[in-house]
């Protein structure tokens with residue numbers, strides 16, 4: 001690890017001030033918990049002249065409840081999110097996903113906003129400067145060739161945040177603030193399928209909060225495959241939400257992470273609504289998830305393993321929810 | 326560039342001129358000479374640098390010193406009192422929770438954070454709370470036994 005470069009650190013007291021500071025300084029970055037950003041800076045992946053610490057903004061650190069759901073500040077820590085009684089009881093996928101991020105100590109500082117804006121990951125990118133230098137770098141940073149897909153014009157680094165897929169199946173929206181004011185967008189629209197430009201946030205925009213609706217007709221869950229059970233990024237992560245309609249499936253939503261440059265909702269599941277959750281439905285679930293999978297050789301673990309494990313996770317989770325619903 | 330940092334370290338209020346790009350671990354080790362907090366992987370992977378910030382375990386290598394302005398920081402040096410070792414320190418000593426000792430300060434601070442939040446954890450809760458702390462010697466069994474023993478000791482050392 002390199003020493004941290006020289007930078008100025010600002011600690012604004014409001015989201016508006018954070019946006020203004022970010023606009024005023026060309027080479028600036030927001031820092032929340034710092035658990036992703038600081039190691040990345042020390043690997044030479046970024047070299048900001050200014051860091052804007054979001055830790056002193058009270059409006060971003062609270063969870064507020066309204067009749068239709070929760071507004072969760074982007075600065076809320078994952079440790080707090082995972083045990084919030086409303087989240088645990090009514091948005092179980094979100095609590096489970098928050099609890100699945102990194103290790104317990106990381107989650108004390110790691111925030112929801114930092115998790116959603118996490119940099120994409122690749123075995124050729126998350127390395128020291130010395131290591132990357134020895135392979136003459138890659139497309140994502142300082143190089144001109146993708147080491148994963150040599151002829152590719154794009155980067156396939158994988159988005160590996162655990163929380164986004166849970167928010168997708170729960171129908172969440174994000175609230176962002178820019179120079180021209182605030183806007184809200186569906187969580188899935190925060191992302192683009194590009195390892196180098198995976199966020200659709202404009203350069204001046206700050207993620208301020210996430211709005212998650214309550215809908216107690218749905219049950220939900222999140223599960224991931226990782227190397228070490230207590231600490232690692234997802235090789236594949238799946239979130240499922242299910243609504244039971246008597247003996248039939250009322251609705252089924254599935255979203256994945258770790259297997260493409262963005263977290264995404266799985267298409268094509270509408271056909272099983274109104275049917276039993278039987279072997280045929282399970283096959284459709286597995287096929288739809290497999291079709292959407294974009295695992296590439298971005299991890300040390302084989303891409304085929306990640307591809308094979310994703311539908312299994314989805315099928316098991318859906319079955320568990322079906323049995324319990 | 327330096328600016329003034331006000332915080333409490335091991336019960337003592339401090340006001341120090343600290344570089345804005347200084348990590349909490351470097352502030353503790355280099356500026357205050359509190360070398361009990363260990364620098365292991367130096368990238369958030371091993372937990373050796375765990376300290377308490379307002380009673381919660383945090384990784385000092387992934388935290389800017391100025392990011393904890395106004396907070397209460399506790400390191401392994403703050404555990405023992407004039408009455409002797411803390412119950413976790415005694416338990417690690419008596420139950421062989423330490424071998425080479427490098428992970429021990431981080432283990433003890435993570436365990437201290439656990440016992441403050443949950444004075445009577447079961448074994449699964451201890452395992453979960455120490456899930457981010459790596460040890461290459463003990464095989465973890467003795468560490469978990471040490472924390473169990475500490476949890477059953479009376480609070481005062």
Ligand SMILES: Cc1cc2nc3c(=O)[nH]c(=O)nc-3n(C[C@H](O)[C@H](O)[C@H](O)COP(=O)(O)OP(=O)(O)OC[C@H]3O[C@@H](n4cnc5c(N)ncnc54)[C@H](O)[C@@H]3O)c2cc1C
Nearest residue numbers: 032033034035036037102111113114161162207232233369
């Ligand atoms: C050993 C280790 C294991 C890990 N395992 C996992 C894992 O299993 N799953 C997982 O998802 N993550 C994992 N992480 C990554 C990281 O700890 C988490 O994703 C964490 O939630 C990031 O949040 P943070 O607040 O620390 O973000 P920071 O590091 O502060 O920021 C991350 C990025 O988001 C930007 N950002 C932060 N907040 C905002 C905002 N409000 N608006 C706009 N941009 C913002 C920052 O500029 C930065 O680019 C791991 C990290 C380590 C070191």
Ligand code: SF4
Nearest residue numbers: 122138146147155156
């Ligand atoms: S996918 Fe290709 S371009 Fe992207 S980080 Fe990996 S090697 Fe680099």
